[in-house]
């Protein structure tokens with residue numbers, strides 16, 4: 001079978017992005033509109049599929065699935081795809097905590113290659129607020145395995 005046929009087959013597949021029992025779905029587009037189209041805007045796409053949640057402490061989490069169009073090393077995610085997830089998820093975490101921001105600096109550590117076609121979890125924490133600077137930390141993992149960690153410096157937008 002030609003490779004392209006195999007790759008496109010997952011377009012038709014439902015991916016289980018359900019959250020943990022105590023998570024509540026978070027309507028990200030309702031908060032930031034079309035800003036999320038680049039990463040999480042296509043729920044049936046072959047690059048990223050995502051769903052956001054908040055836990056009881058209001059921390060933002062996400063389930064992400066990366067498909068064949070996010071490929072870097074064979075069978076694994078491109079580093080830019082991982083960085084894009086961190087940019088969106090950690091920036092959104094600041095918005096969800098009440099800070100209208102853009103990302104000023106993003107530091108990503110790639111700890112293990114992230115396999116395609118597996119659901120992974122993104123967790124985030126707003127760890128400090130200092131004037132206009134909101135620091136958000138995050139991690140992408142599945143089970144015991146961490147794929148990436150990030151520190152994201154978000155800067156509030158004046159007048160927003």
Ligand SMILES: CCCCCCCCCCCC(=O)SCCNC(=O)CCNC(=O)[C@H](O)C(C)(C)COP(=O)(O)OP(=O)(O)OC[C@H]1O[C@@H](n2cnc3c(N)ncnc32)[C@H](O)[C@@H]1OP(=O)(O)O
Nearest residue numbers: 032035087088091092095102103104105131132133153155
């Ligand atoms: C709209 C809908 C979105 C909706 C968003 C939806 C969810 C988010 C998901 C996507 C997030 C993105 O990708 S956002 C897109 C990517 N990011 C961008 O394009 C941002 C481009 N950069 C900028 O626009 C600007 O540089 C700003 C706004 C970040 C800062 O400019 P400014 O407003 O003039 O403020 P400035 O005085 O320079 O900085 C304020 C304070 O922050 C510090 N600071 C600023 N940048 C840095 C930095 N890189 N590293 C360290 N520190 C920094 C300064 O030292 C200063 O500290 P002190 O002197 O006060 O101590």
